[in-house]
Amino acid sequence: MANPSLGFSLVGGRLAIDFANLPSLPASTRANSLGWEELIGFLRATRIVSSERAEELQGLTESDPRSAYALLNRAERLRDSLRVSFDRLAKKQRIPHESVQPINEVLRVTEGHDELVATSRSWGIEYIARESSLDWLLAAVARSAAELITEGEATRVRLCANPACSLFFYDNSRTHRRRWCSMSLCGNRHKVAAFARRHGLRKRGA
Numbered sequence: 061m062a063n064p065s066l067g068f069s070l071v072g073g074r075l076a077i078d079f080a081n082l083p084s085l086p087a088s089t090r091a092n093s094l095g096w097e098e099l100i101g102f103l104r105a106t107r108i109v110s111s112e113r114a115e116e117l118q119g120l121t122e123s124d125p126r127s128a129y130a131l132l133n134r135a136e137r138l139r140d141s142l143r144v145s146f147d148r149l150a151k152k153q154r155i156p157h158e159s160v161q162p163i164n165e166v167l168r169v170t171e172g173h174d175e176l177v178a179t180s181r182s183w184g185i186e187y188i189a190r191e192s193s194l195d196w197l198l199a200a201v202a203r204s205a206a207e208l209i210t211e212g213e214a215t216r217v218r219l220c221a222n223p224a225c226s227l228f229f230y231d232n233s234r235t236h237r238r239r240w241c242s243m244s245l246c247g248n249r250h251k252v253a254a255f256a257r258r259h260g261l262r263k264r265g266a
């Protein structure tokens with residue numbers, strides 16, 4: 061799903077891949093290359109947070125800038141480490157240890173335990189976090205990344221075949237031969253260009 065209003069596309073097929081695909085802001089705008097609006101927009105679009113919570117978080121850069129920027133820095137580190145990891149994974153190369161550190165750092169904050177909680181009719185199991193820091197917002201992304209990285213050589217993490225595109229995707233196709241992040245973004249463009257090329261050659265040859 062490419063959603064132009066979000067400023068990013070959710071074509072990755074896995075949470076961590078979509079996160080790795082988050083674009084960088086133009087270099088001059090801010091110290092961080094990941095935007096706060098983009099980060100919150102992502103958390104909301106992927107339903108990690110509700111729209112009410114997203115609105116609350118939007119205001120955090122004003123109400124608690126220190127926490128907001130700490131989260132933004134961690135998110136940016138995570139995004140960059142995922143890009144390195146997935147690039148190596150897609151190329152079947154060894155993933156450097158240092159590039160999984162930011163993933164482990166986020167996994168570490170998700171310590172907690174299950175607890176039985178009473179619901180209206182019966183009992184349910186609820187996960188109780190030991191710490192309730194904002195880093196929790198990145199936990200599902202880190203978990204998703206860890207699962208992908210353990211796929212190793214058999215992985216279906218791929219880099220789009222369009223050299224001008226740097227999006228990753230998960231190849232869920234039956235034949236495992238998908239080449240494009242999305243048909244509408246890159247596949248069609250390529251087919252049109254290839255057709256024009258063939259057509260042009262034939263015309264010149266005729």
Ligand SMILES: [Zn+2]
Nearest residue numbers: 220225241246
């Ligand atoms: Zn692409």
